[in-house]
Amino acid sequence: QKSNSFNELDAVIVGAGFSGLYMLYRLREAGFSTCVFEAGDNVGGTWYWNRYPGARCDVESIYYNYTFSDELLKEWTWSSKYAEQPEILSYINFVADKFDLRRDIQFKTRVNSAQFDEEKNRWDIQLNNGQKVSARYFITAVGCLSASNVPKFKGLENFKGEWYHTGRWPHEKVEFKGKRVGVIGTGSSGIQSIPVIAKEAEHLTVFQRTPQYSTPARNQLNDPEYTRQIRENYSEIRNQMRSSLTGIPAVPRDRSALDDTAEERRRTFEAAWEKGGLLTISYSYNDLSLTPEANETVAEFIRSKIREVVKDQEVAEKLLPSFYYGTKRPIIDTDYFETYNRENVTLVDVKKAPIEEITSTVVKTADAEYELDMIVFATGFDAMTGPLFKMDIRGRDGVSLKEKWDGGSQTRTYLGIGTAGFPNMFMLTGPESPSVLSNMMVSIEQHVEWVSDCIIYMRDNNKGIIEVNEEAENAWTKHCREVAEPTLYVKTDSWYMGANIEGKSRGFQIYLGGVGPYRQICDEVAEKGYEGFILKASEESVVN
Ligand code: NA7
Numbered sequence: 001q002k003s004n005s006f007n008e009l010d011a012v013i014v015g016a017g018f019s020g021l022y023m024l025y026r027l028r029e030a031g032f033s034t035c036v037f038e039a040g041d042n043v044g045g046t047w048y049w050n051r052y053p054g055a056r057c058d059v060e061s062i063y064y065n066y067t068f069s070d071e072l073l074k075e076w077t078w079s080s081k082y083a084e085q086p087e088i089l090s091y092i093n094f095v096a097d098k099f100d101l102r103r104d105i106q107f108k109t110r111v112n113s114a115q116f117d118e119e120k121n122r123w124d125i126q127l128n129n130g131q132k133v134s135a136r137y138f139i140t141a142v143g144c145l146s147a148s149n150v151p152k153f154k155g156l157e158n159f160k161g162e163w164y165h166t167g168r169w170p171h172e173k174v175e176f177k178g179k180r181v182g183v184i185g186t187g188s189s190g191i192q193s194i195p196v197i198a199k200e201a202e203h204l205t206v207f208q209r210t211p212q213y214s215t216p217a218r219n220q221l222n223d224p225e226y227t228r229q230i231r232e233n234y235s236e237i238r239n240q241m242r243s244s245l246t247g248i249p250a251v252p253r254d255r256s257a258l259d260d261t262a263e264e265r266r267r268t269f270e271a272a273w274e275k276g277g278l279l280t281i282s283y284s285y286n287d288l289s290l291t292p293e294a295n296e297t298v299a300e301f302i303r304s305k306i307r308e309v310v311k312d313q314e315v316a317e318k319l320l321p322s323f324y325y326g327t328k329r330p331i332i333d334t335d336y337f338e339t340y341n342r343e344n345v346t347l348v349d350v351k352k353a354p355i356e357e358i359t360s361t362v363v364k365t366a367d368a369e370y371e372l373d374m375i376v377f378a379t380g381f382d383a384m385t386g387p388l389f390k391m392d393i394r395g396r397d398g399v400s401l402k403e404k405w406d407g408g409s410q411t412r413t414y415l416g417i418g419t420a421g422f423p424n425m426f427m428l429t430g431p432e433s434p435s436v437l438s439n440m441m442v443s444i445e446q447h448v449e450w451v452s453d454c455i456i457y458m459r460d461n462n463k464g465i466i467e468v469n470e471e472a473e474n475a476w477t478k479h480c481r482e483v484a485e486p487t488l489y490v491k492t493d494s495w496y497m498g499a500n501i502e503g504k505s506r507g508f509q510i511y512l513g514g515v516g517p518y519r520q521i522c523d524e525v526a527e528k529g530y531e532g533f534i535l536k537a538s539e540e541s542v543v544n
Helices: 002-008 018-029 070-075 085-098 188-200 224-232 234-243 262-275 292-309 313-318 385-389 440-460 470-484 515-527
Strands: 009-014 034-037 111-117 122-127 132-140 162-165 180-184 203-208 214-216 331-333 345-349 355-358 362-365 369-371 374-377 392-394 425-427 465-468 533-536
Touching (some): 009 018, 009 111, 018 034, 018 085, 018 440, 070 085, 180 188, 188 203, 203 362, 214 292, 224 234, 292 313, 313 345, 440 515, 465 470
Parallel strands (some): 009 034, 009 132, 111 392, 162 374, 180 203, 180 374, 203 345
Antiparallel strands (some): 111 122, 122 132, 355 362, 362 369, 465 533
């Protein structure tokens, strides 16, 4: 029955994660015919795919949920401070059921291509099952970290054991017991999974290229009284989240690290270490991401902690990070460094002796061989542009998004929401929006609400085409670079910089101005009749 209405859809949304689901909800409420296409066989996006052991969200659960429905806020209770993947996935399923979202989602379906038809002013969308769909609006809700990256190791195809990527973890239980397991990569996914795998596997070998700063999460069960208080004050909390820098109601302390004595700093960092949490240490001072000297104070504090926790000082030395703290995604952990005190764990420095080849049973580095039954690739993602480029998206004159953005080396957007030459296309949490440097839930709700308000405005004002003005795009892209330039972020090779993917050139692709200021900018744009966009009537009225 769905296929009959396909030719007349108002909107197609790609992806049934947090952003796609809310987008569907909003458009449907406003009376638009909408369909979501989702590659997985169920809802969840990031939380559907990242099922690796130890996966949990490092934003506190009370802030990592939808806030648009008071009823929903009352109905759901998070069990702990940092929710584990299965609990988050249950939440997303709960939401999908509560709002009856599944009836407009087609699962197990990938969008292969989307092409703007300049005569009809509609998007022609091709699905991997051969179906074709036509829609006025094309909305990508594909996430920022959904294109998994398995580096091209020579010989991987010969490996006889099991291998998995953390971001494409199987749904069946993976058994580590009695096995020699290797984990490649020590970003958030590696650091979350390593302590859990170490407890089960016969032996765990960690292949580390860049040592990471990680601080304790200090996860705990949520006290019912605490949950009650949060619920009671949620409208105030929601306002704080929305106007904050990162989508979490916390502000950096208004003091330079260099204004304190070494002893005072030590006490401050120590208290933050004990308290735990994602931003506690970063927010101890206001200049840790700006001045190398200030940054070095926190970096050295964490190094001292690693030396303290890890008993074998040779291993501890290998674990000491040297880049600017916070310029790769901060990580919080449960017993990560402690894991290296276990008898069954070996740390291998693959910066010093890189992985050269994988054979049927062995990972060979430049100076040794490691026999393994299983390899876990915790090697990250082709971030931001990767998920968009998995589809062949073509705008005016048949130009593809990939061509326009020079293969991902040079993103160009207006507000991270639209890009010139691609009319009626909206990106949720796209490059050059605050997205991955914020609590995604806050960014997602803001994007979805802005985009749905815009589509409603178009209908109410008899407009059929909206596209980014190139000047506005140039100014936004320049502004993004200018905001990032004075910070230490641009001095580190990270996935924020596109530096983890071979062939992608370096460029900071996230808006660093903060979610609160960003929201204000977006609101002003809308208030001024979508300033920076060109709006036109279309011959064909918007189908509704
Ligand atoms: P990350 O943070 O990108 O981490 C990937 C890790 O894999 C990192 O330690 C990389 O080292 C390592 N890596 C990548 N390629 C290789 C090769 N070829 N050889 C050895 N090691 C390699 O991904 P995660 O999944 O952990 O986290 C992604 C985000 O999800 C995270 O930031 C949160 O926002 C949630 P490198 O540092 O590049 O030297």
